[in-house]
Amino acid sequence: MHLKRPAAGRSRPLRSLLAVDFDLSDEQAAIQRLARDFAQGEVRPVAEELDREKRFPYELVKQMGELGLMGIPYPESYGGGGADTLSYALVVEELARVDSSVGITLAAHTSLGTWPIYAFGDESQKAEWMPGLCAGETLGAFGLTEPEAGSDAANVRTRARLEDGEWVIDGAKQFITNSGTDISGFVAITARTGEGEISNIIVPNGTPGYAVGQAYRKMGWNASDTRPLSFDGARVPEENLLGPRGMGFKQFMQTLDGGRISVSAMGVGLAQGALDEALAYARERQAFGKSISKFQAIQAKLADISTEIAAARLLTYKAAKEKDEGRNFSLTAAQAKLKTGRLAVRAAEEAVQIHGGYGYIEEYPVCRFYRDAKILTIGEGTDEVQQMVIARALGA
Amino acid sequence: MKICVLVKEVPDAAVEKRIDQSSKRIDRSGEKNLNPFDTHAIEAAMQVKEGGVVDVEEVVAVTMGPESAFRALHKAVSLGADRSIHLTDDALAGSDCCATGYALAKILEEESPDLVLLGQQSDDGECYTMGAIVADHLRMPSLTQVIKMDVEEGKLRCERQAEYGYDTVEIQLPAVISVGDAINEPRYPSLKAIMGAKKKQLDTKGIADAGIEADRVGEGGSRTSVLSINPPPAKQAGEIIEDEDTNETVGKIVSWLEERKLLA
Known part of the structure; x- marks a missing residue:
């Protein structure tokens, strides 16, 4: 018996193992802070009502446009923010942490609506559409x-x-x-x-x-x-x-690859939001004379979900960084999408479980999170399609 | 007119406050943010600048703090300040309120502003006194806890929150004003402003640059010494009155309030 040698050229360059930096840049941290404050201050108070009334968030889109959030990764010359993909993913994550509808509105607009014009459009098409898209005036x-x-x-x-x-x-x-x-x-x-x-x-x-x-x-x-x-x-x-x-097929496959990064950020955000809610509730809710957060069964759920989120977040940020560095990010984006979609579904389910009966009524955000989570294993390529993409990349 | 805004980097509000018993100080590790009260001071400065009543040439953000505090200045300029000054020096570590106020006043002396704005309190130390200390060193009049501020040529008309109601006060410029969070609704920094923050002028100064006497700052130069530091006592559990008979319940609440002399 002999071991199969790895195919030539398949081994990863050593550089990619060394260049690990887990810190956000000052600008990325400031953009994350902006998105967090905006999500908490502006989105959170209206999220339940928008969902209940199935109302498109025009006012929030206008505000996000004014803050420069509707065209984050596009050059300033087109009216964009001139920031990187990771900054964009951070914003999507913070929005989805509070409300997925607002998150996907921004994410689909940026990754699916605007990207094809930016990446494949000629100068006159870009001149016609990019400024309005980046300002959030046109979707x-x-x-x-x-x-x-x-x-x-x-x-x-x-x-x-x-x-x-x-x-x-x-x-x-x-x-x-x-x-x-x-x-x-x-x-x-x-x-x-x-x-x-x-x-x-x-x-x-x-x-x-x-x-x-x-x-x-x-x-x-x-x-x-x-x-x-x-x-x-x-x-x-x-x-x-x-x-x-x-070239339409190839162009749209490329577009989907990028979209997977932002949909992964949606999954990380939703899972984090579900954990935030579950932790706050568990600390407050008393049963048998103490907070339910003191029970091992609840602690195990919280600990597991928080660990999964930490891992999924790194995978998502890695895909974003690979895109920013101009490297092939298809595999990482598909892995991130597979991981985060499943995590979002599981985190939302555990958060509802921790809330008990209250998790099943719409007064608590986890009920909405539970309904919003499922699409993340379907949209932007189902889990089964991600597995196909990943397996192909492995050479299976 | 020139406005200086004093700002501070503090532990993020979401981080639970902890005490470091070995240094007898607040543990300031973990995620940090610009002191929320200072964002109201910056907003107040921006509203004066944009209000058009007086001509504001520049808004300068000033901080004293460790190396990392430049982030608070980046946030300040992303919110609209034109430039910023970072006073940082190992000799300043451990300064108490009076020493900090002295050091900040030395920076402000060089800038000679017409108006100094700051948040009425920091989210960490919460001494509430920085405005008064700085004003004393600068020999300027000072108002604290201001929640409304109208600017006129050479003076301000302010409302300040008092224990009962509000004081309306007119104050001559130059002056030092500490603001409460009811004064305005701070804007969000735009992404563009965040991306441009690094391009705005930031001067880093040590104590020698500002003519600060070393024996008046730092742990040695501070006249207070902390003997011990403890978390505030936990809130007593409230009393829950079950409402069985509403007349009886009202009676119980009234007598509870009377016992504590809370009814006029």
């Missing part, structure tokens, strides 16, 4: 998922054909975040533009033939905007092609 949406194509993006059915200098689009998209608000500016879609050819096209809201459907009745994320879209002979100018023709 961008990302139209990939279809009734029969989600992560299996190659199975896309929506078609676009060129006719007299215009793309004529027919098809349908579903589960599209930020597509139907009063300030939604466009959806960037994947469409079949030829045999075996997928391209991205920008479709502005208000285009005749492009209809935004009724908002879904969801389990959670109630204050975020999620809708089905339909295209019935919708016509947009030929120059609305985003990136080179035929």
